[in-house]
Amino acid sequence: MPTIYVVGHVNPDTDSIASAVGYAWLLRERDDVQAVPARAGSLNKQTTWVLDRLGIKPPRLLTDASPRFVAVSRRMDTVTPSQPLRDAWAIANRTGGVAPVVNEDGTPYGLITGLSLFDFLGRLVGPRPKGEDQRICDFLARPAAEACDTSVPRFRADTHIRDALNRILREEHNFFLVVDDQGRYHGVCRQRDLLNPPRLQVVLVDHNEPSQAIGALEEAELLEVLDHHRLGNPHTRAPIRFTVDVVGSTSTLVSERIAEAGLSAPPEIAGLLLAGLLSDTLILTSPTTTERDQQAAERLARWAFIIGSPLEGESIQSFGEALLAAGAGLASRDPDEVVSTDLKLYEAGGFHFAIAQAEVTSLVQLDEYLEAIQKALDELREHRGLDFAILMVTDVVRGSSRLVLSNPPEVLNDLPYPRLPDGTRMAEGVVSRKKQLLPVVLGLLE
Ligand SMILES: [Mn+2]
Numbered sequence: 288m289p290t291i292y293v294v295g296h297v298n299p300d301t302d303s304i305a306s307a308v309g310y311a312w313l314l315r316e317r318d319d320v321q322a323v324p325a326r327a328g329s330l331n332k333q334t335t336w337v338l339d340r341l342g343i344k345p346p347r348l349l350t351d352a353s354p355r356f357v358a359v360s361r362r363m364d365t366v367t368p369s370q371p372l373r374d375a376w377a378i379a380n381r382t383g384g385v386a387p388v389v390n391e392d393g394t395p396y397g398l399i400t401g402l403s404l405f406d407f408l409g410r411l412v413g414p415r416p417k418g419e420d421q422r423i424c425d426f427l428a429r430p431a432a433e434a435c436d437t438s439v440p441r442f443r444a445d446t447h448i449r450d451a452l453n454r455i456l457r458e459e460h461n462f463f464l465v466v467d468d469q470g471r472y473h474g475v476c477r478q479r480d481l482l483n484p485p486r487l488q489v490v491l492v493d494h495n496e497p498s499q500a501i502g503a504l505e506e507a508e509l510l511e512v513l514d515h516h517r518l519g520n521p522h523t524r525a526p527i528r529f530t531v532d533v534v535g536s537t538s539t540l541v542s543e544r545i546a547e548a549g550l551s552a553p554p555e556i557a558g559l560l561l562a563g564l565l566s567d568t569l570i571l572t573s574p575t576t577t578e579r580d581q582q583a584a585e586r587l588a589r590w591a592f593i594i595g596s597p598l599e600g601e602s603i604q605s606f607g608e609a610l611l612a613a614g615a616g617l618a619s620r621d622p623d624e625v626v627s628t629d630l631k632l633y634e635a636g637g638f639h640f641a642i643a644q645a646e647v648t649s650l651v652q653l654d655e656y657l658e659a660i661q662k663a664l665d666e667l668r669e670h671r672g673l674d675f676a677i678l679m680v681t682d683v684v685r686g687s688s689r690l691v692l693s694n695p696p697e698v699l700n701d702l703p704y705p706r707l708p709d710g711t712r713m714a715e716g717v718v719s720r721k722k723q724l725l726p727v728v729l730g731l732l733e
Pocket residue numbers: 302303493515535536537567
């Protein structure tokens with residue numbers, strides 16, 4: 288059964304991780320498929336805190352969808368160089384003609400193939416007709432090493448096939464050895480599998496724009512999208528399940544799907560989904576919050592706060608406040624981290640730009656760090672080749688933001704937020720990048 292990766296956007300936030308974990312759980316539970324959650328980057332402070340609080344392991348890192356050697360490597364049985372050729376023969380009979388020879392330390396010695404065997408026979412018999420008198424059983428008793436092709440190219444399991452394609456095409460070999468990062472035997476792969484590797488099966492949650500997705504998404508087989516953002520979706524070859532709904536979090540959509548299937552999430556997963564929901568909606572106060580988010584929060588709380596669970600004794604409010612506090616603040620993170628942790632890239636009106644968001648419990652904090660943060664934002668813009676960048680510093684307690692801008696184009700002079708003496712802009716009542724700031728910026732650019 289192929290693995291289905293459920294993955295959120297790059298610079299993952301809590302909703303992105305929670306919905307990946309929750310939806311992968313639902314796919315396994317409801318559809319009996321091998322779905323695993325993945326993350327498209329390193330975890331932020333808030334998500335790290337909540338995973339720790341719930342005792343959930345971070346999902347595996349998946350930064351791109353381009354197939355690697357591991358996808359086509361087959362772990363065939365092996366012989367040591369000193370084992371008799373007879374043993375290799377037995378293996379080759381089962382593998383379709385090849386037998387890997389592996390040293391005692393786990394590194395590959397080489398490969399026995401039909402060609403290497405004929406080569407060995409040729410050397411054994413030689414030009415002397417008498418050589419032909421040898422008995423088959425003597426021949427099979429010789430060490431496997433003697434009939435082995437030691438020039439078979441080796442590739443690391445985590446190497447992208449795409450990057451090795453030129454070499455593969457130039458090589459005369461039909462089989463290649465795959466090794467792990469220590470150079471130890473991992474398996475054998477066939478040339479024809481390398482030329483047509485299986486596509487990674489991917490479900491996207493909490494985003495649908497390729498610019499926010501893992502790399503080489505076009506090389507994946509996209510199965511489904513489950514999201515609550517504006518459309519910017521990639522083309523697909525076949526029809527897929529595509530859900531973009533106007534709710535406060537993707538975790539809300541996942542919890543609705545779980546309920547629709549007549550299931551209830553285990554307390555830890557319910558707690559994580561609740562965290563995703565409360566994080567995205569700032570404890571159900573953001574203007575993105577809908578009636579469905581309220582209902583989903585109550586349902587998730589019912590599943591998550593049961594006696595004996597890690598969140599026993601919590602309420603939606605107490606858990607939400609602890610969650611937001613865990614990710615907030617500028618003091619404990621260096622400025623590069625503040626401007627890049629929750630960063631989204633966009634393209635509009637001929638501009639490439641980024642909007643980052645950082646949460647604080649008081650906007651006064653910004654004054655102390657403004658200079659360093661402005662510098663980090665300028666560097667980020669330059670480094671990524673962007674036309675401009677905006678950092679939203681959001682006060683999650685009072686529900687307002689201040690905007691730090693880097694190289695804003697002239698059209699952004701018309702932003703409807705008063706300019707403060709330090710050059711930042713005060714956006715009263717603005718907490719949502721998606722629903723409040725982004726539409727305003729797009730409106731000015733287009
Ligand atoms: Mn979200």
